[in-house]
Amino acid sequence: MTGIVTPLFSDGSDEAAPGKRELTKALNRDAILKAARAVFSELGYEAASVRDIIRRTGLASGTFYNYYRSKEEVAKALAADVVQRLRPILRAEREQATDFESYLNGAIRAYFRFLIGEVEIWGPGRPRAERFPHIRVQTPAQGAVFEEILASINLVIEHGLAPRVDTEYLTAALIGVAQNIGEKMLHRDPVDPEAAARFAVELILRGIGALPKREPA
Amino acid sequence: MTGIVTPLFSDGSDEAAPGKRELTKALNRDAILKAARAVFSELGYEAASVRDIIRRTGLASGTFYNYYRSKEEVAKALAADVVQRLRPILRAEREQATDFESYLNGAIRAYFRFLIGEVEIWGPGRPRAERFPHIRVQTPAQGAVFEEILASINLVIEHGLAPRVDTEYLTAALIGVAQNIGEKMLHRDPVDPEAAARFAVELILRGIGALPKREPA
Amino acid sequence: MTGIVTPLFSDGSDEAAPGKRELTKALNRDAILKAARAVFSELGYEAASVRDIIRRTGLASGTFYNYYRSKEEVAKALAADVVQRLRPILRAEREQATDFESYLNGAIRAYFRFLIGEVEIWGPGRPRAERFPHIRVQTPAQGAVFEEILASINLVIEHGLAPRVDTEYLTAALIGVAQNIGEKMLHRDPVDPEAAARFAVELILRGIGALPKREPA
């Protein structure tokens, strides 16, 4: 029952380095986050218990509460973390986009590439899912990502880049397409975000009349 | 606090078609299913407990286990039930479809109309969702419905009606679009399945090049 | 881990007798109450835990909650029980009293006799008390008893039987005297409620000028 332990050997650099205490704290916090991410992914947010999380860290049960007040709080931290990494990417895409087409292109590509860096969140092969295959559960991180994309799309639309359609339905469709194609993409070998993005973007753009009909391949 | 009870004394007429015994059994089974559907919808599958379900039926807790072995089993029954009602509709659409366009048209329309008849499954206003908005939960019935549609699309594609695209991505996109637009549709007032279906179908069909570009509105 | 068990042999009398189930329930309820009384008395209400109570019954932990929702509820039941037994006695004394003197005489006597029947509530030798002797804890039953006496006194006073004094201070004094002398009485051998009552009553009555000065013994 050791969990994260104080490093046995100091590196001697005491200047700006965090003290042993701070280090252990940071390590523990990370360990909890990591464990939570894994547990949420395997069991689903609802089914996961705080004890599942700490059990996986090897820390004592009480220790969890030194870092987070509840399962919900870890979930929020996890979501915040993923959002913090995704948001600037989406913002950049918005800023350099000249029209809806270029925005969508960039955003979807960015999202798919982002996905690949986060496989353990969408991680193919969730055992929980096997127990009752009909239910698809979202982890907090996944939920946060979709909300972020939604927000990004809405921003673009508000700025007049919108195509002339029912925008609520459009964003719903967009999210749906990105969500499902992204997930399929992760199961392919090799994982090819460019191809997936091309498919999704063309489908949407031509679907709303922003692209010419596809040439027969 | 008895709910549906077995009559203590039979009136001697045991030969009539369903039989008193069988009738009560069927009633109880239905009561449990109905309660489960409501509970799953209100609390979400994971958060719902067997106790929540039987509490709502008024039956005794032990009685539950005469019909189902666990929450999972009721969920499966619920899924089976919804599938049983959806499947023939989708099959009919497949059988009378002449091309992918006509199939998709029929299937999506059928699905959206079906949704409306099952509002209590998608029931807007799940309080649980409010507590942690990032998480979207699926009820067993919802999961089953999506799986059924997926299967139907795959059948159509296997039978050669497929458009010339990556069919796995296509079905993924299709499901995503139907799923998300269907959900949005349910929250509108008035609920208009035809308009929603038109949007979804045109998006997909034009998206894969099966429809001409949309005229400027 | 057997706790209260179903009696092994029925006595064959099935007429008005409670079913086995009801009997066990009644026995369990009593066992819990009894255990709670002992635990409160030994550990004090605050220090006692629900687990202490059920541990002492030998029942399973969950079983407690089939009978009471919390420690507070058992405490209330305990208090209600003691009050239910004390109240009619006090009422009788009030009704047959002709003046304050006769009321007080009757009430104090009744209270002291009642105490003796409830030794296990005031039980001499509370181990908890030894752990930190400065603290005197009241069990819920004790509290209820004092409240009941207080109410009784106030009733008498309201009905004009009051002596001409500051009645709030009078009742306070009365309760204090009864409380402390009663407790001392229980530790004597032999326990003599009559002598104790005589002392308390004379002290109070002469104290408020309702009795002549005591003759030198």
Add this chain to the structure above:
Amino acid sequence: MTGIVTPLFSDGSDEAAPGKRELTKALNRDAILKAARAVFSELGYEAASVRDIIRRTGLASGTFYNYYRSKEEVAKALAADVVQRLRPILRAEREQATDFESYLNGAIRAYFRFLIGEVEIWGPGRPRAERFPHIRVQTPAQGAVFEEILASINLVIEHGLAPRVDTEYLTAALIGVAQNIGEKMLHRDPVDPEAAARFAVELILRGIGALPKREPA
């Protein structure tokens, strides 16, 4: 969140009377005692936790254990403190008393005046009490005070100043009267210790035949 801290660097002057170190220690000790007194008064002794106490001091949790080994120990210190202040007062009263009447007069007055100076110990409005009103909790200080008075009375009695009564019952009655009237006194506005003392003293003295019957008011 440091509360009282040990200065990180000494200024070299370590020889001054109490010494920096000793001073800080005394300050911390006092801070803990003060916090404990407040916490016990607000929450009751049993409900109060060591954490509650240190939280209120602003000190680190571990620091508590440099001064006291447990909640019980602070309680004892608190009791000792109050006793230390009360004892000389009572002794003085004993020493200048010529008979039981004069002693009682002085002692009760002293006690009631003392009470007023320690309102925060008896502090009216303990929220805990409201949650389950039947239970009256004593703080360690309160208990100590009563024990001290008890001891004082017994001393007087041993020295032959005793009236001709059952002295054990007498002290019990005395304590009871002082305790309850004292408490009521604190809730009156204005708080009048003289009046309260007069009531209590006359009640007891006349009660044991040491005073003539009261004149009709």
Add this chain to the structure above:
DNA sequence: CATGAATGAGCATTCATTCAT
């Protein structure tokens, strides 16, 4: 000596499941 994170026992409570009635 102060600090505050780690520890793990303990508590209240809920729940799925069993089984005597």
Add this chain to the structure above:
DNA sequence: AATGAATGAATGCTCATTCAT
């Protein structure tokens, strides 16, 4: 077959206490 009480594992969480820093 229906009932509902009993069971005990499991959960979220708090707390006293220790100890490396």
